[in-house]
Amino acid sequence: MWYLYPYLLTLFPAATPLVTPSVVRGDVGKLPALGWNSWNAYHCDITEAQFLTAAEKFIDLGLKDAGYEYVNIDDCWQIKDRRDNVTNRLIPDPARFPEGIKGTADKIHALDLKIGIYSSAGDLTCAGYQASINHEWIDAATWAEWGIDYLKYDNCNVPANWTDACRGCVPENRSLINGTCVDQQELCPSGFDYSKSLTAERFRIMRDALLAQNRTILYSLCEWGEAGVQQWGKDVGASWRMSGDIDPRWGRIVDILNQNSFYLNNVDFWGHSDADMLEVGNGLTIQESRSHFALWAAMKSPLLIGTDLARIDPAELEVLKNKYLIAFSQDAKYGAPAKPYKWGTNPDWTFNASFPAEYWSGASTAGTLVLIFNPYGESKNKTAVWKEIPELSKGGSYQVTDIWSGKQLGCVKGELKVEVEGHDTIGLLVGEECKGGKRDVRGLGFFGRW
Numbered sequence: 001m002w003y004l005y006p007y008l009l010t011l012f013p014a015a016t017p018l019v020t021p022s023v024v025r026g027d028v029g030k031l032p033a034l035g036w037n038s039w040n041a042y043h044c045d046i047t048e049a050q051f052l053t054a055a056e057k058f059i060d061l062g063l064k065d066a067g068y069e070y071v072n073i074d075d076c077w078q079i080k081d082r083r084d085n086v087t088n089r090l091i092p093d094p095a096r097f098p099e100g101i102k103g104t105a106d107k108i109h110a111l112d113l114k115i116g117i118y119s120s121a122g123d124l125t126c127a128g129y130q131a132s133i134n135h136e137w138i139d140a141a142t143w144a145e146w147g148i149d150y151l152k153y154d155n156c157n158v159p160a161n162w163t164d165a166c167r168g169c170v171p172e173n174r175s176l177i178n179g180t181c182v183d184q185q186e187l188c189p190s191g192f193d194y195s196k197s198l199t200a201e202r203f204r205i206m207r208d209a210l211l212a213q214n215r216t217i218l219y220s221l222c223e224w225g226e227a228g229v230q231q232w233g234k235d236v237g238a239s240w241r242m243s244g245d246i247d248p249r250w251g252r253i254v255d256i257l258n259q260n261s262f263y264l265n266n267v268d269f270w271g272h273s274d275a276d277m278l279e280v281g282n283g284l285t286i287q288e289s290r291s292h293f294a295l296w297a298a299m300k301s302p303l304l305i306g307t308d309l310a311r312i313d314p315a316e317l318e319v320l321k322n323k324y325l326i327a328f329s330q331d332a333k334y335g336a337p338a339k340p341y342k343w344g345t346n347p348d349w350t351f352n353a354s355f356p357a358e359y360w361s362g363a364s365t366a367g368t369l370v371l372i373f374n375p376y377g378e379s380k381n382k383t384a385v386w387k388e389i390p391e392l393s394k395g396g397s398y399q400v401t402d403i404w405s406g407k408q409l410g411c412v413k414g415e416l417k418v419e420v421e422g423h424d425t426i427g428l429l430v431g432e433e434c435k436g437g438k439r440d441v442r443g444l445g446f447f448g449r450w
């Protein structure tokens with residue numbers, strides 16, 4: 001929590017008991033957030049009942065036991081066109097939240113879960129509701145009083161005098177690789193210090209307002225990857241969006257995966273590149289759901305479910321509860337994400353929205369997580385070669401577990417050949433070194449195919 005220290009130390013002398021960082025902030029924001037958010041399931045069509053259902057389902061379906069804790073309200077929770085004309089506060093919509101956000105927060109907290117809220121660093125939210133620029137301090141104090149635990153802070157309706165003349169290229173790497181900025185933002189002069197941008201400043205004002213409250217509020221930046229956030233995001237919030245919005249089309253999910261694969265060196269404890277909320281349950285195939293969840297967990301993106309949990313398919317639920325992937329995401333010792341070790345179809349480091357990196361690995365307490373992604377629509381045979389994997393580069397034999405079935409594949413020497421269904425991802429947890437072992441698993445009935 002190094003980025004919080006200077007503020008806490010200035011605001012509160014170290015001797016005051018409640019204000020040591022570990023007491024006030026705990027470990028909040030150290031690991032990727034796990035939770036649920038209303039947007040992908042309901043957009044603006046929200047009522048309190050949906051949040052209470054999500055919270056109850058966290059418990060009934062074992063998601064809370066798996067580690068999910070945040071129940072987050074997205075846009076449209078408030079009276080649209082005015083603040084309270086006496087207190088200047090935001091007003092919860094009484095039709096959607098009859099007992100106010102405080103009433104909903106109390107019910108969520110009674111289930112030992114946490115609650116998130118939403119606003120924008122602009123005059124209005126993206127759906128045109130009252131937002132927080134010029135009101136950061138009163139809004140932060142209001143949310144703290146209501147018992148809010150998490151803020152998603154969006155980037156819509158920025159006043160003209162707060163709009164940057166240049167916001168860089170999104171995705172940032174497209175300009176680096178191809179030399180041309182193909183997105184709408186204007187390119188900044190090379191060497192531009194984006195921490196001095198108006199965007200960075202808008203997001204810092206809210207950071208300071210939140211830190212001044214006597215309450216831990218996880219701060220999630222939703223600045224769409226703009227204004228060189230890769231340079232300053234980890235000094236401002238626990239996570240920052242690296243792209244525009246996700247949607248449930250498979251192509252968009254692969255596009256975001258490709259973009260984020262270039263930003264992973266910036267990710268560690270206390271700072272997470274947010275690849276946006278999950279679309280599992282919103283029309284993806286089970287293979288696509290596995291790939292989406294596995295790669296988002298491996299990249300240490302926040303994992304916010306975005307579907308109606310009362311109607312989720314049991315196979316999709318099992319994906320969201322996968323204990324190997326959640327353990328990797330929430331590892332207390334290893335903060336770095338998994339990264340590509342080989343692209344596959346395209347040469348390494350190719351920026352390509354349809355054929356991104358296919359071979360990934362990352363270290364964890366339980367061993368090396370290896371993911372093998374198939375971007376094609378049909379099955380492919382692929383091979384995990386230990387010597388190609390940085391964590392296993394000396395080769396040899398290892399105990400291997402299939403993360404989807406939990407099946408122990410025994411001692412595997414040198415490499416493992418697998419058949420990966422279209423759009424699917426095979427996940428291997430490569431553990432202890434062992435003696436002997438088989439060269440591959442053909443003939444063992446691995447995945448019931450060979």
Ligand SMILES: *[C@@H]1O[C@H](CO)[C@@H](O)[C@H](O)[C@H]1NC(C)=O
Pocket residue numbers: 085086
């Ligand atoms: C403040 O808002 C209330 C409720 O809408 C309204 O009845 C009242 O007239 C307003 N007062 C002022 C001074 O605008």
Ligand SMILES: *[C@@H]1O[C@H](CO)[C@@H](O)[C@H](O)[C@H]1NC(C)=O
Pocket residue numbers: 134161162198
């Ligand atoms: C923009 O204008 C508002 C209202 O006049 C002012 O409070 C704010 O400081 C201005 N922002 C910048 C970046 O100058």
Ligand SMILES: *[C@@H]1O[C@H](CO)[C@@H](O)[C@H](O)[C@H]1NC(C)=O
Pocket residue numbers: 174178180182351
């Ligand atoms: C690279 O830039 C050229 C224009 O200079 C463009 O035609 C091409 O589509 C770009 N490629 C990618 C992958 O963006």
Ligand SMILES: *[C@@H]1O[C@H](CO)[C@@H](O)[C@H](O)[C@H]1NC(C)=O
Pocket residue numbers: 214
């Ligand atoms: C801060 O919050 C704690 C826990 O809710 C409370 O006990 C304490 O009195 C508060 N301190 C101040 C200065 O409000």
Ligand SMILES: *[C@@H]1O[C@H](CO)[C@@H](O)[C@H](O)[C@H]1NC(C)=O
Pocket residue numbers: 345346352353354355
């Ligand atoms: C992406 O990669 C595929 C496979 O190599 C290739 O066919 C396609 O042309 C690439 N797309 C772009 C925009 O370069």
Ligand SMILES: *[C@@H]1O[C@H](CO)[C@@H](O)[C@H](O)[C@H]1NC(C)=O
Pocket residue numbers: 379380381419442450
């Ligand atoms: C994978 O390899 C096995 C064994 O050679 C073969 O039977 C199977 O058809 C292959 N699958 C694909 C998709 O090529």
Ligand SMILES: CC(=O)N[C@H]1CO[C@H](CO)[C@@H](O)[C@@H]1O
Pocket residue numbers: 172173176177230262263264265349
């Ligand atoms: C910001 C960022 O991650 N940039 C990466 C863009 O891609 C090159 C490889 O072409 C990497 O070296 C950079 O780190």
